[in-house]
Amino acid sequence: DAKTTQPNSMESNEEEPVHLPCNHSTISGTDYIHWYRQLPSQGPEYVIHGLTSNVNNRMASLAIAEDRKSSTLILHRATLRDAAVYYCPENSGGYQKVTFGIGTKLQVIP
Amino acid sequence: NAGVTQTPKFRILKIGQSMTLQCTQDMNHNYMYWYRQDPGMGLKLIYYSVGAGITDKGEVPNGYNVSRSTTEDFPLRLELAAPSQTSVYFCASSSQGVDNSPLHFGNGTRLTVT
Numbered sequence: 001d002a003k004t005t006q007p008n009s010m011e012s013n014e015e016e017p018v019h020l021p022c023n024h025s026t027i028s029g030t031d032y033i034h035w036y037r038q039l040p041s042q043g044p045e046y047v048i049h050g051l052t053s054n055v056n057n058r059m060a061s062l063a064i065a066e067d068r069k070s071s072t073l074i075l076h077r078a079t080l081r082d083a084a085v086y087y088c089p090e091n092s093g094g095y096q097k098v099t100f101g102i103g104t105k106l107q108v109i110p
Numbered sequence: 111n112a113g114v115t116q117t118p119k120f121r122i123l124k125i126g127q128s129m130t131l132q133c134t135q136d137m138n139h140n141y142m143y144w145y146r147q148d149p150g151m152g153l154k155l156i157y158y159s160v161g162a163g164i165t166d167k168g169e170v171p172n173g174y175n176v177s178r179s180t181t182e183d184f185p186l187r188l189e190l191a192a193p194s195q196t197s198v199y200f201c202a203s204s205s206q207g208v209d210n211s212p213l214h215f216g217n218g219t220r221l222t223v224t
Contacts, residue, residue: 031210034210034212034213036212043200044200044215046212046214051210087152091210097155097166097168098143098204099155100152100153100155102151
């Protein structure tokens, strides 16, 4: 199974950019990289995903290393509403078995 | 579309009782998942299914059973409830395919076993 690692927690000042890292040490060549977030007392929600190229959507940007062994979720201007736990789940080939670690808890400081 | 619907939202069980957590999705997704989340912790995969009639164990399957008789429904059964099963349970679904489409989660069932 592919394994991912993330820092347990990070802090950011409000309105500053945030870079959340994830290591994908055993990712296979055809597995997409997904990011989710979980707001307090809610279920996880999808944020963004990509395969090789950097991706942008209305919520965030995803930067993928050339060797695909790491990725970075970028929040361009953190707001208090972005305080959440962010996950880059492990994915066993073909996305059949998706396992989440403890994620990165992001604290946004006013 | 309603998406992924979980029932009930809350439940209190006594030790040894049994119950079924319901999960249904109206997106015609083939892949479905059950996770549990203990307080302050990440999500742990209990069981998953890649289609009707096919289920497989995740990271923490002991004490649970599942079935997948239809594409829409993926119920999770607790036969003999134990305090260690106190948790929030999330169901998710995905259409999968070559684009590795993302998971859609339900709002969760908060279960307390006393």
